Amino acid sequence: MLWNTGVVKRGIEMKTTILTKLLVVMLILTLVPLGIMGYLALQDEKAIGMNAANNAQNMGDVAINDSSKALMDLGEKLITQKAIDTAAQAAIYIKANPTKTLSDLQNDTEFQKIAVQKLGDRGYVCTVEYDNISSIIRFHPNPNLINFDTAPFKVKYPSFWKVVEPTINGTPHGGYYDWPDPDGVTRSKFMYIQPIGVPTADGVMLQSSATTYMEEFTVPSTQLKQKLNSSIQHTVNDIKIATESMSSSNTILLITIITMIIVIVIVCVMAMSISRPIKKLTVIADKISMGDLQTKIDVHTNDEIDDLAESFRRMINAFKIMVSMQEDKEEEEK
Structure with a gap:
């Protein structure tokens, strides 16, 4: 019963701290201001189009900063968990070799x-x-x-x-x-x-x-910033060309739509790349907590999350040793 309670608690925490938090914060910071900006831009002349691109750049910077903070928090949790897992593995080994x-x-x-x-x-x-x-x-x-x-x-x-x-x-x-x-x-x-x-x-x-x-841990957000800056710069160049043959209203609308699409795609890709392996490890942790020591850990990300997966593999092996020792002890007592 205690294990099942722990599973429910972890499941709730993961859903609210990784994918949801990252997506909601970054999308609110980009889509809401862009939506307001697009509406106001349609009321003015085509000069607002260039201003819209600059504002998109600023909002992208804000989103990247929040993304970096979220990744730093995740990094702290991964490092902390690594120390805790390693200490648990060492304790099991020392107990087994008194x-x-x-x-x-x-x-x-x-x-x-x-x-x-x-x-x-x-x-x-x-x-x-x-x-x-x-x-x-x-x-x-x-x-x-x-x-x-x-x-x-x-x-x-x-x-x-x-x-x-x-x-x-x-x-x-x-x-x-x-x-x-x-x-x-x-x-x-x-x-x-x-x-x-x-x-x-x-x-x-x-x-x-x-x-x-x-x-x-901030490398992904730095790469995302470079991609975002590059995409927005291409958008600005496209705006300059488009304004020669399009009305100011159409140009401004195009700026808003293109920028929103760019931000949505990059944010979603970034969020999913972080959350998917974490969700996999959550499911695995739930299985382990319910006594399933045969579960396969199929997580390969070549980053800190991969290190956490390796810790899970070590933990499963350690638990198997403990179970085997307990069974041997019970057999001897019989």
């Missing part, structure tokens, strides 16, 4: 695959130790950072330490920080840290830390 110390786990290739994972193009998940004083990296894709104490970052990278500091006592926390790259450019990253909650055999407490560059 005699392994931290050193044993660092030499365990199976656990390394859980403790260090890829996230997006340049992001990753690493595993760190916390002890109420500092945060020590124990598993990291960069071998030079393994067993590195992050305490010196408090002075060197204050924004990074501001995210890490609340977690050294085992509290889950996330936030943005600025990170300087080797090319000299400082870029914004988001990190979420989730405690694993199960100590190693020698009493070490670990937590999963997921982080990546947020610009990875």
